[in-house]
Amino acid sequence: MESPEECARQVLETVPIVMRAIRREMRSHRESELSVPRLRVLIYLNRNEGASLSDVAEYLGLTLPAASKLVGCLVDRSLVIREIHSGDRRFVTLAPTERGRTVMRKVSAAARERLAERLGFLSESEKTIVIQAMRTLASIFSVEQKAKIGTEE
Amino acid sequence: MESPEECARQVLETVPIVMRAIRREMRSHRESELSVPRLRVLIYLNRNEGASLSDVAEYLGLTLPAASKLVGCLVDRSLVIREIHSGDRRFVTLAPTERGRTVMRKVSAAARERLAERLGFLSESEKTIVIQAMRTLASIFSVEQKAKIGTEE
DNA sequence: TATTGTTATACTCTATAACTATA
């Protein structure tokens, strides 16, 4: 019944709107020294301590230079530690600092709460549908990132 | 049952991933001379011919300078016509050119099709849920943009 | 004086190309 095209149309129309709201939300908190991509790096490193730069780039779907710069900013701010891997000196070993973890948790929670305020107006079934839809979309597009790197046409 | 926080968590985790995929999708087509924000401007002007810059800024949730620059790029590329409003010369009157409409339709359709390919893997019920969720989110966040402008804390 | 828009400036995100260091 529902065509993929209609689905795509809705996604294309709505996702940029929600994304903009999220970015604004993050920016508006003045203590929030973390943009969305920076927060995502910290969240990833918190769950994958010791990851390499390539790991981060792959997870975020970024090129290596883009990831390098992003991580560099976090290192400059003492939110992430970057060390040379002892085994293979070409690799870099990344981990959040204590402060990095703290900031991550704080910013993360603040963003979640502010967003939750808005979502609080939804009915139970609407919230359920949103959660299911997010899981579905994540399952499609998380894979896509990995695939995309080697698929430059 | 479903907490707004869990819902917010899912949205925060998933929307940036989908957004990145959309941006990449738009960029990868080399004829596609349109970024997501530019396409959004054209779509809006196509449906609201003669809109002012403020109208565009409000619709996109941008500041006036940001919108001015964005529209300026489209004017430079002959995709949009910008004229001084005859009634009140402070206002600007915006409209897509013929070429603007053509490019908009082409890019829009291409993005939709590429996205639809991925979404085509979903079951009927999954597609239905995604569409419903998008409508729900749009209803919350479209309002937010307007409200947000005056709500700088 | 209030409103609409533009310009100047700055920062972030992202890409490609060229490079360095290590294996």
Add this chain to the structure above:
DNA sequence: TATAGTTATAGAGTATAACAATA
């Protein structure tokens, strides 16, 4: 030579502050 990462450079998107033009 191949791999991991960085640096150089460039362009888009966005914001704030200062300005110009019109009402």
